[in-house]
Amino acid sequence: MLRKSKSLILKYFLNLINGAFLVLGLLLMGFAAWLLLDRNNFFTALNESNHLIVYISGILIGTGSAIVLLFLLGYLGIQYEIRWLLVLYAVLLMWAFGVQVVLSALIFTKKEEVHQVWHDEIDLVISQYGSKDVPEDILKWTILNALQKTLQCCGQHNYTDWITNENKENSEQVPCSCTNSTLRKWFCDEPLNATYLEGCENKINTWYQANALSLIGINFGLLVSEVLQISLTVSFFRHIKNRIFAE
Template identity: 30%
Template sequence: MAVEGGMKCVKFLVFIFNFIFWVCGVALIAIGIYAQTALDKALTVSSSSASSTPVAILVLGIIIFFISFFGCCGAWKESYCMVTTFAVLLSIIFLVEIAAAIAGYVFKDKVRSVLEEGLWDAMRKYGDDKPLTEAVDELQRDFSCCGANNYTDWFTIERFKVNDTVPRSCCHINTTSCNIHPSPATINEKGCLQSIEAWMKKNILIVAAVALGIAFFEILGIIFACCLMKGIRSGYEVM
């Protein structure tokens, strides 16, 4: 027996909202991949906690992707069990997102210190650790930066201090001696920490807008799922 009257409309809305959730899941997956790709080298030289952020976004997107598919099937088949499971899982995800947002706001000031510490650690290991060396070089080239706060940071590293040099990846002119006796005329003066922060601030509005949109549709999805659950339960006999 089909869900009658207004429940048909609710069923249709649950299906539509689940499709929207599916799109939101795809969007989060895309954002996670983009963040991981764009900040790959910055995350390599940072701590494991910072490196896990794009991965967490990607995993959340995959979870929403599959839960929305589950919800679509439940709404289409008018399965009380599937719709209930969908509503519970979506509620859990919503609460986790709220907790993550609160934690992100509380610990936002620590992000800079964690990133700076990672940059300094990578600089100290420059030349000794090949993957880190390559990561630092690519980071400095991609962001047109040098050092953590500015190019003089490299002068605190013994191997560069004694020769009055910086890595060649700091150069903004293409000469063989651009990194010897460096100055703003030959190398990038700005530090990588500042450049990465600028990139994050530029893109944070996109992430925030997507997150708010997803949260809004999650709330609506939970409400309509509960309405559909009530309609299914009252319209069916338990066999």
């Protein structure tokens, strides 16, 4: 009787956490579908040819599908007490945990390096923006336009960053995305009171600081749930093994 009760309790908690993985996988796949189908979101605006969106959506769908597959393996192993499936499930969970830890460590240790690369790249994009000599960079300019228009910012530090650009018809011009203008061209002549004065770097840093705690919390929650699920899976495997030997 005690063995049966323990088995039911372990199954309950294993299925509960496993169900959370299913929800996460379905959310990722749903978000990917939204990116592909919705033409009125910021991400679609980043790339008019939509290749970038297809690539990102493919990664999200692949990740979501892997999580759903992990759920199915776990469900079958838990529900029907198939030991080799439980072992495979635990191994895949440990692999996912390891990958998540490595990626988190890389993001943390390379943060300043990535920031510097981003800083230099934006300066280069601003200096070449609108040039007829580098038409292959139109995608980068489109992304910068979408960023400035969406965040209502201009340049990296402020609107004066565009003074370094030599592709304007006159020195007073700024990108149309830096203004309230709806014109679809690279540069516009707009008064200062119709121009976004704040730089995009400040806007991005403000957004990051506001959301960093939530991102850390989600990541920590996933790591804890993975450790808990691995521990419960190992305990359930041992419980099944001991019960078989006892019989």
